[in-house]
Amino acid sequence: MLRVAVVGSGPSGCYTAQSLVERDPEVHVDVLDRLPCPFGLVRYGVAPDHEKIKSLQGNLRTVLEHDRVRFLGGVQVGGPDGLPVERLREMYHAVVYCVGAATDRRLGIPGEDLPGSWSATEFVSWYSAHPDAADEGFLRDVRSAVVIGVGNVAVDVARMLVRGAGELRPTDMPQGALDTLAASGVTDVHMVGRRGPTQARFTTKELRELGGLPDTAVRVDPADLALDPAFADLSALPAAQRRNAEVLRGWASAPRGDAERHIDLRFFLRPVEILAGGNGRVGAVRFERTAPDGHGGVTGTGRYEDIPAQLVLRSVGYRGVALDGLPFDPSAGTVPNEEGRVLRDGAASPGEYVAGWIKRGPTGVIGTNRPCAKETVNSLLADAPALASREIPADPLPALRAAGIEPVTWPGWLSIERAEAELGARLGRNVVKLADWDTLLEAARTD
Known part of the structure; x- marks a missing residue:
């Protein structure tokens, strides 16, 4: 069984997870996100009056509810307070970074x-x-x-x-x-x-x-x-x-x-x-x-x-940000890669991949992430026989908790959704988003 971590739950991350579980009946995917809420820019970058585009959350939701996909929110990868890239690699056969372009x-x-x-x-x-x-x-x-x-x-x-x-x-x-x-x-x-x-x-x-x-x-x-x-x-x-x-x-x-x-x-x-x-x-x-x-x-x-x-x-464009532990091309704002395989000193780094804007730069529309993800998944599955031979924990979740990380799982996200619906009802509106970390995490922990 191949166990893969996808870092980022926006469109590129979800399309990567979808392609993996569709192509390989044995693969298990953990989709990690720094935020306690999934969907990336579809939740936090689409104007609130654009209901049709926001409805894409339904498609991404189907991916995250797959029985071989697990959402783990509130997991910071890299940075002074985050899980080191090297430690994450020890927990999974492969890691796909779908971290977008985080600055402007x-x-x-x-x-x-x-x-x-x-x-x-x-x-x-x-x-x-x-x-x-x-x-x-x-x-x-x-x-x-x-x-x-x-x-x-x-x-x-x-x-x-x-x-x-x-x-x-x-x-x-x-x-x-x-x-x-x-x-x-x-x-x-x-x-x-x-x-x-x-x-x-x-x-x-x-x-x-x-x-x-x-x-x-x-x-x-x-x-x-x-x-x-x-x-x-x-x-x-x-x-x-x-x-x-x-x-x-x-x-x-x-x-x-x-x-x-x-x-x-x-x-x-x-x-x-x-x-x-x-x-x-x-x-x-x-x-x-x-x-x-x-x-x-x-x-x-x-x-x-x-x-x-x-x-x-x-509003003159987005730009990728370096992630501690990964190579980075500052001129392009991307991680050096070949067909999604991360390149270190010009050579493919086993088990490390990228998809989405951090792979190709901030170009295209939401749908552009589908073929981009498929190309990366093709590379990963071609490498799978060698990757699967490495020993990893049977389940990375206890290892994450041992590192001091308590992820927000899918039931926790559903609790956030319920809290937002309840807030909207109290205000005489429809769903109203929770806007700060403490309130989001409190809602997630009430599950």
């Missing part, structure tokens, strides 16, 4: 660390009830916000900034975040990209949602569209980009009526500095106007524009 990319401009300047990841974690997140006063005295980036995460945070309480109340958003957003005074959101509109990364479905927000007008400057050479002939664009362009063109040509709130989509602006206001917090963002360089990129024009803002959220 920075802009690298002056003023980026001013109060009021955050990553979109931090903002999303707060309204998604991630237990590491805290209410940092994101919306205190904010009237105008700048979101730097033009991908789906940028669209999500722009939408959440102008959502009303009535629209958010049916979601599982934690009560504190709901109250804060409902009382928000944000009236203007500027979503800004350094390149042209046909190079934006958002999907048309996400983009169109902005146009359906109550009491909110979406505005696009026709001059920005005219700067993009691709707008001269939309028929030459791939279908996805063409659909985006048609939506943007419709907003650009629409009359500017009255609305309580506005979302301005801006293009060909590169952030060069975040400027402080009189209170020492963010007061504006300085952008340099860019122009197409004829090769798919942009070049600076030497002309600048300041956009007033009391909140800046950067």
